[in-house]
Amino acid sequence: MRAAYLRLVEHYGTTETIESQIIQTAHWLTLHLDCIHVWTAYLKLLEQHGTEEQRNNALNSLSDWLEQHPEQNTVWITYLTIVKQYGNREQIAHALQTTSAWLRQQPDIDSLRFSYLALLEEHGEVLHELKQYEAALTIYAQAIQWDQENVLFYYHQGITLRKLYRYDEALAVFEQVIRMAPGDATAYINKGKILYSLKRYAEALETYEQAIQYNPSLAQAHGDRGTILRRLGRHEEALEAYQQALDLDPQNPVIRSKYDEQLKRSAKQKHR
Structure with a gap:
């Protein structure tokens, strides 16, 4: 009533x-x-x-x-x-952690586990956004045990490992994501970021080109590709990549800054 x-x-x-x-x-x-x-x-x-x-x-x-x-x-x-x-984010993170702890004690409560996984699927990013990395890894590993086909849980796990600078483990996770969803351009972007951090620039470049192949409208992929080309000394190609990124996202201040910097660098190269 x-x-x-x-x-x-x-x-x-x-x-x-x-x-x-x-x-x-x-x-x-x-x-x-x-x-x-x-x-x-x-x-x-x-x-x-x-x-x-x-x-x-x-x-x-x-x-x-x-x-x-x-x-x-x-x-x-x-x-x-x-x-x-x-x-709010803090309350969601707290709910995920307390429920995870209870489910470790009572793993057979199917209805509660279903609701918990639904919350984790929709808001799992709050854990690594709040820098609760170790708790996040425990929770993602537990979730993957329960739902091994859910790509989002692997995503969260891989991103958290990358934020902890555990690049080799993060790379393995995103390679698993790509096996599960081979046409997912964002997975290639994440793999490319990790390879770049590992200074494996040629592999990173190839990975970003795969991302662009699957989704050519992702400005981030073009922008990150430009950064790798610049690192490899391929300045004119880097400028073209930044221009492509700007065409897709003209209001992006990070891409604009990189484009302007590369434009100046390319001009200096020509006058030498």
Whole structure:
């Protein structure tokens, strides 16, 4: 009944009624933290009419309660659903780590694992974006064990390894991604970045050319190819590559800067 009433308030309530229900429901939920339908309706109400602080407080309260009552799988599934929709990066990262730890203890909870993997698939990048690299690697390895065909988990694993400068391991991961998705130009770009970091420039150049073959509209691939050509001393080709990148993404300040720098360098070469 309360969940249905909150939905009515969301759509038809006056400002005074909405503010009153937000306060009352926040208090009510402290006594009924396992009422999943009310949580869903309450977060939707907060999204439309509440504040970011209220949403964060609500999600943090539910997270704290679940850490004390991890056996409440239905509540946990609801928590993952609303975190995916309403949580900030820190809350999503926390949800991924706590759920991963619980699933290591209870690996047979299929419904919870399904919801967890859905959250990881949509927001798995938050772990390496927040520089939680070691936790991220543990989580990605666990996810790959459960879903060995999900290319996204390998992507996250490879990117994290690259950020940790573990280039040989990262290279092996992206070679696996390419075997799984041979037409994925972005996988070739990531492989090319790693080869460049390993100073294997000729191989990196070939890899970027493969990326362009699969998707010639990727400005990053042309720009990175230009950087490798410049490193190899092929300045005119580098300038052409940067020009191609600019044609595709004329507002990109990084590519513009590299193009301008290469233009000056090429001009100096001609006047020698």
